[in-house]
Amino acid sequence: MTALHNETAPQPNVLPRHGEVVPLRPGGGPRSGNVGLQREIGHDDLQLLRLLATGLPMDGVARRLGLSERTVRRRTRAACDRLGFGTAIEAIVWAAHRGLL
Incomplete structure (x- = not known):
């Protein structure tokens, strides 16, 4: 697969190890102010989003x-602020679309 003029070739999603931060492609967020934003998500944030995505209530996530x-x-x-989202569900959907969850 070849990349077009200003596009980069797709990279396989690699899940971060504990304490590691994964830089993600710029942009792609719902807010217009995020165009060009370099997003990074760490292992702890992904773990939190994974648990929230299962439907556990906040107290259940806290116990886990x-x-x-x-x-x-x-x-x-x-985590939502770092990623540029207003709600946790937006961050969960964004991460799921990128195969991070």
Whole structure:
């Protein structure tokens, strides 16, 4: 497969190890201000999004991670902010479309 003029060839999705950060392609977010944004998502953020994607309530996610519910809410908000999304479901869908979950 060849890339067109300003496009890059698709890269296989590689899941990060604990503590590792995966740089993701620029843009692709729902907000117009995110065009050109370099997104990065770490192992801890992916783990959090995976658990939320299963439908567990916040307190269930907190128990699984050994954290308080408040910390889970704070980390979810921080992950969404880093990725440029307004809600956790937007971040989950975005990650799922990229094969990260």
